[in-house]
Amino acid sequence: xxxxxIYPIKEIAAIIGCGFVGDENFPVHGMNEIHVVEPGDxxxxxxxxxYDKALQSAATIVLINKEVECPEGKALLVSDDPFRDFNKLxxxxxxxxxASATVSETAQIGEGTVIQPNVFVGHNVKIxxxxxxxxxxxxxxxxxxxxNVIIHAGTILGADAFYYKKRPEGFDQLLSGGRVIIQDxxxxxxxxxxxxxxxxxxxxxxxxxxxxxxxxxxDTVIGKKCLIAAQTGIAGCVVIEDEVTIWGQxxxxxxxxxxxxxxxxxxxxxxxxxxxxxxxxxxxxxxxxDKLKQMAYIKRIPEIIEKLK
Numbered sequence: 162x163x164x165x166x167i168y169p170i171k172e173i174a175a176i177i178g179c180g181f182v183g184d185e186n187f188p189v190h191g192m193n194e195i196h197v198v199e200p201g202d203x204x205x206x207x208x209x210x211x212y213d214k215a216l217q218s219a220a221t222i223v224l225i226n227k228e229v230e231c232p233e234g235k236a237l238l239v240s241d242d243p244f245r246d247f248n249k250l251x252x253x254x255x256x257x258x259x260a261s262a263t264v265s266e267t268a269q270i271g272e273g274t275v276i277q278p279n280v281f282v283g284h285n286v287k288i289x290x291x292x293x294x295x296x297x298x299x300x301x302x303x304x305x306x307x308x309n310v311i312i313h314a315g316t317i318l319g320a321d322a323f324y325y326k327k328r329p330e331g332f333d334q335l336l337s338g339g340r341v342i343i344q345d346x347x348x349x350x351x352x353x354x355x356x357x358x359x360x361x362x363x364x365x366x367x368x369x370x371x372x373x374x375x376x377x378x379x380d381t382v383i384g385k386k387c388l389i390a391a392q393t394g395i396a397g398c399v400v401i402e403d404e405v406t407i408w409g410q411x412x413x414x415x416x417x418x419x420x421x422x423x424x425x426x427x428x429x430x431x432x433x434x435x436x437x438x439x440x441x442x443x444x445x446x447x448x449x450x451d452k453l454k455q456m457a458y459i460k461r462i463p464e465i466i467e468k469l470k
Contacts, residue, residue, distance in 0.1 A: 162338050162360040163191035164254055170222065170236050173203070176253055177246040182228060183236030189222055192250055194380065196398050196416065197361045203250070205243040244326050248336045251360070255338035258284055258302070271308065283319070289345070301357065307345035313373070315352040318343070322359045322379030322397060335359060337379065344368075350375065350391070366403070384421070402437060 171185040181187075190201030198204045198220035205224040206215035215223050216232055223231075224238040224247060231237050240246045264270075264282040271290035276282070281299045288294070289308035298312050301319025312318075318341045325332040339358025343349070343365045350373035357363055358380040365371070366384040372391040377383065381395055384403035389395075393407050396415035401407075405419050408427040419425070420437025430444030442449035443456075 162193065162251075162255060164189070167201075170238070173222075173250070174238055177238070177240065177249045179224075179238055179240040179246060180228075181236060181238050182231050187222070187236040191360075192247070192254075193220070193360045194358075194398070195220070197380065203238065203247075205247040207243040244333065244335065251336040251338040260284070265302075277314075295351075301341070304341045304343070304357075306343045307347070307367070309346045310343055310348070312343075312349045313351040313353075316349050317354045319357045320354055322356050324359060324379065324397070339363065339380065341365075344385075347371075353377075356397075372409075378415070390427070405437075 168189045169185060170181050170183060170187040170189055173189050174181040192203040195204050195218050198218050200219055200221050202220045203222040203224050204215050204218055204220035206212055207226045221235045224240060224243045226240060226243050228239050265284045267284045268282045268286040270288045273291040274288055276294045277296040279297045280294050283300055283302035285303045286300050288306045291308055292306060292310045294312050295314040297315050299317045304319045321337040324335040337357050337359050339361050341355050341357050341363045344367040346368045347365050348370040350371055352373055353371055353375045355363055355377045356379045361380050363380055364382045368386040369383055371389045374392050375389055376394045378395060378397040380397055381399040383401045386403060387401060387405045389407045390409040392410045394412045396413050398416045399413055400418040402421035404422045406424045410428045411425045413431040417434045419435050422438045423435050424440040426442040426449055429442055429446040432445040435441055440449045443452040
């Protein structure tokens with residue numbers, strides 16, 4: 162998330178009521194999660210296990226719960242609860258605004274686009290030309306949709322990330338201030354849910370087609386001309402490169418990359434990054450030929466045991 166202007170760190174510290182280390186005019190451009198930070202961004206860290214990763218990231222401002230040695234060219238925001246204060250910044254720069262109409266007056270809808278009954282279009286949504294939005298689709302604030310997009314009934318774009326911190330009194334949600342971006346010529350089936358980024362964008366690439374009842378979690382980026390079949394669940398911060406095919410009921414862990422032109426056969430479970438151009442199967446997913454050989458060997462175990470008697 163980029164702020165509307167560049168702020169000195171002293172003003173950011175004042176918003177969240179914390180101290181800082183560095184020049185009081187150190188420039189702050191925005192805030193982001195660690196996997197997408199850029200120079201000028203704030204990243205937060207609240208566990209010593211991840212201090213080095215945050216301090217050595219591309220972010221130049223680290224919101225941290227302990228004053229540590231600050232790397233050259235960076236600044237610290239020192240807070241007793243970085244998770245809470247990251248949420249404060251999201252609320253400040255991307256506050257929730259209640260809707261007063263089913264199609265917001267700030268929405269932009271392109272020529273030739275058809276919006277069927279009972280569709281909700283939130284604030285600052287942009288929908289391109291010649292799209293078809295079927296009934297009961299929900300498009301949350303700040304979503305961007307390209308040209309020639311078809312979205313089938315009941316699909317939801319822009320729900321919050323499933324991201325929580327466990328506290329003694331229960332689970333505290335990390336607020337989502339990011340967006341969903343649907344590029345040109347995408348097709349989305351019925352009853353899909355595509356969550357917005359926590360601070361960045363969840364992206365569905367040009368020409369990709371997604372079947373019914375698919376879930377795409379926060380900050381995931383799906384490339385061009387992918388095919389994703391029904392009941393697939395893609396976790397947060399996943400990168401799916403161009404022309405990947407994912408068949409039904411595949412599930413992935415977070416933070417992995419699936420290489421270009423990979424094929425994932427039905428009901429596979431993906432626990433690590435996969436190289437492109439290969440066919441995978443099983444849980445954990447492996448190259449399909451190897452996995453099928455393993456399954457054949459397993460079926461022979463009773464026969465082998467019988468022979469050993």
